[in-house]
Amino acid sequence: MSAGDLFRSAFGSGAFSEFSAPGRVNLIGEHTDYNNGLVLPFAIDARTHVALSRNDLGEVRVVSAQRPEQIRSLRVGEIQPSEGDVDWTDYVYGVFWALTQSGRTLGGVDLAVDSNVPVGAGLSSSAALECAVGLALSTVHGYDVPLPEIARLAQRAENVYVGMPCGLMDQMASATCQAGSVLFFDVGADTCENIPFDTAASGLSVLVIDTKAHHELADGEYAKRRASCEQAAAQLGLKSLRDIEFDGLADALSRLDDDVLIRRVRHIVTENERVRTVVGYLRQGAVSSIGPDLTASHVSLRDDFEVSAEELDIAVDAALSSGALGARMTGGGFGGSVIALVPESVAAAVTDAVLAAFAARSLTTPVVRTVAPATGARAD
Numbered sequence: 001m002s003a004g005d006l007f008r009s010a011f012g013s014g015a016f017s018e019f020s021a022p023g024r025v026n027l028i029g030e031h032t033d034y035n036n037g038l039v040l041p042f043a044i045d046a047r048t049h050v051a052l053s054r055n056d057l058g059e060v061r062v063v064s065a066q067r068p069e070q071i072r073s074l075r076v077g078e079i080q081p082s083e084g085d086v087d088w089t090d091y092v093y094g095v096f097w098a099l100t101q102s103g104r105t106l107g108g109v110d111l112a113v114d115s116n117v118p119v120g121a122g123l124s125s126s127a128a129l130e131c132a133v134g135l136a137l138s139t140v141h142g143y144d145v146p147l148p149e150i151a152r153l154a155q156r157a158e159n160v161y162v163g164m165p166c167g168l169m170d171q172m173a174s175a176t177c178q179a180g181s182v183l184f185f186d187v188g189a190d191t192c193e194n195i196p197f198d199t200a201a202s203g204l205s206v207l208v209i210d211t212k213a214h215h216e217l218a219d220g221e222y223a224k225r226r227a228s229c230e231q232a233a234a235q236l237g238l239k240s241l242r243d244i245e246f247d248g249l250a251d252a253l254s255r256l257d258d259d260v261l262i263r264r265v266r267h268i269v270t271e272n273e274r275v276r277t278v279v280g281y282l283r284q285g286a287v288s289s290i291g292p293d294l295t296a297s298h299v300s301l302r303d304d305f306e307v308s309a310e311e312l313d314i315a316v317d318a319a320l321s322s323g324a325l326g327a328r329m330t331g332g333g334f335g336g337s338v339i340a341l342v343p344e345s346v347a348a349a350v351t352d353a354v355l356a357a358f359a360a361r362s363l364t365t366p367v368v369r370t371v372a373p374a375t376g377a378r379a380d
Helices: 003-011 089-101 125-140 147-162 169-176 221-235 246-254 259-283 287-303 310-321 344-360
Strands: 017-028 038-054 059-064 067-075 109-115 181-186 191-196 204-213 326-330 336-343 367-371
Touching (some): 003 038, 003 059, 003 109, 017 125, 017 169, 017 259, 017 287, 017 326, 017 336, 038 169, 059 089, 089 125, 089 147, 125 147, 125 169, 147 169, 169 181, 181 259, 191 259, 204 310, 204 344, 246 259, 259 287, 287 310, 287 336, 310 326, 310 336, 336 344, 344 367
Antiparallel strands (some): 017 038, 038 109, 038 181, 059 067, 181 191, 204 367, 326 336
């Protein structure tokens, strides 16, 4: 059922507007965004669609095609952050709240959601929902909010209303990415550059392997990683770990006496350097050269940042052993998805090898997709 069809079913046949925003894959640059570092995501063609119209009830009524039996409603004045279990509708109400906190006046709306961004796969289903809702709410209330600001409001919703201390990468990618490009986002400098990423021209494909190992970043592990990075920066007298240059890494590590903090710092600094290297290759059109950096990123995430999982490691190893040029976990970790850069000629073989590796261990069968850079949030 589309968002429009669901809207008609749930709220009647009145006029409505439609908007959408995509999920994302992070090519490289993991856990660096909340350290003011460098990231390189791209939007994918899996999207979250929103159909909505204003109402005169003073209520925000929300329904999802993925949960059609549930219509949740809150009075406009009741939409405030609170303690308790996180519900999917909190991402919707959180964006409403963030917009009002920014000085915009919003009224009641009826809002229907449909999404084909996999949940729990590390492909930013939450950012897709937030950015689609943010663009929708602001537009129907007559506000022309720039897409980068939509991304920041979405992040604020997730940080404060939902309680997930994520960085800005996911929302910025979902809001502002362009088709055919990766987004080189320097968080500390607050600059974005869309860099062409044409894998087909190089005879390559990007596979995303959804391991079906569900991850839940709000369960505390993500927050622990962020806290350890902030602790290390404080001990080093720095605003953030971004302030450590790659050639100054050894000196910085020598000033830390906690092995965990040493490994966390090493990942962030080397990951930023890997992003710079990959950007350099892409600017030269040398897409096939980035594979080793993708794999090195996974090793660092597995060993130094400790956010991988058995399923992610199995998928990476199977992809590499069957012809992938590079592979790494993508997203926050603890489950979710792997991204693999593969020659088109071996894409089927890589897929078969991954499926066989999971079957041999009696693990849930993964889903393998081919993805390409898509456009960000938009009115449909």
